[in-house]
Amino acid sequence: MSVAKSAEAFRTISEAAKELDVPQHVLRHWEEVFGQVRPMRRAGGRRYYRPLDIDLLRGIRTLLYDQRFTTKGVQKIFKDEGVKYVSELGRRAAAGEVTDVRPVLDDEDAAKSADGKAPSEKVKENGDGVLELMPAAVVQPPGVLNPAMRKNLTTLLRRLETVQNALDQAILALEAINPEDDER
Incomplete structure (x- = not known):
């Protein structure tokens, strides 16, 4: 029986992939495509994702999978809105809040x-x-x-x-x- 990690604990790539419901190779790909994704690395190159990294990855996942943005579209959002915006989107998605960033x-x-x-x-x-x-109150069911x-x-x-x-x-x-x- 394993004990669940606290929300503040770092995640390995396998733990992050499981939490975000994406394959590990997708996280590696996002690291290449989106320069803003920079997990901490230990000796041997092993990746460790901080809670902020997980929020950022969840924001990217939301934009790509839920909002159906292209990779270039997400890159434009990073350029126009910044990392904090995408991280906040990920945090809201983790909280189960409805988000809609389409025009x-x-x-x-x-x-x-x-x-x-x-x-x-x-x-x-x-x-x-x-x-x-859009605030959750504005978004219709x-x-x-x-x-x-x-x-x-x-x-x-x-x-x-x-x-x-x-x-x-x-x-x-x-x-x-x-x-x-x-x-x-």
Whole structure:
């Protein structure tokens, strides 16, 4: 029977991988791809992950696996928001808090979309143009849409339908110009 480690204890790569539910080679890969991941190393090169390292790795995991960001997207978040931001995301994920860092259209952008103009991509900002995690109170439970989100999605659906119609017309026009050779 083994005794559980305290939250402040360092973790080996196998313990970290088990806690984060990812293979060890993924942690090594993240160390190469994200220079911000720097576990402590002892003689022989054995890695030891501090609690802050685990929060950072959990934040990366959340962005890649839950939020579906690409590696480049996560690198951009590191560049724009910093290590503390990603670590805080990991800490919130460990606490079971709902986090959503995807861009959100504000009311001004939604109004522009309704007018048929291309909306500028904006994120939920803190006043300084910095991406913020949405507080848990703002995030709706799965399957529930708030009125603003429903309006944004309806507008987006209309725009996508317009684009689909334009593509269908373009295909018909191309087929009229270059009819397929049925005579072969």
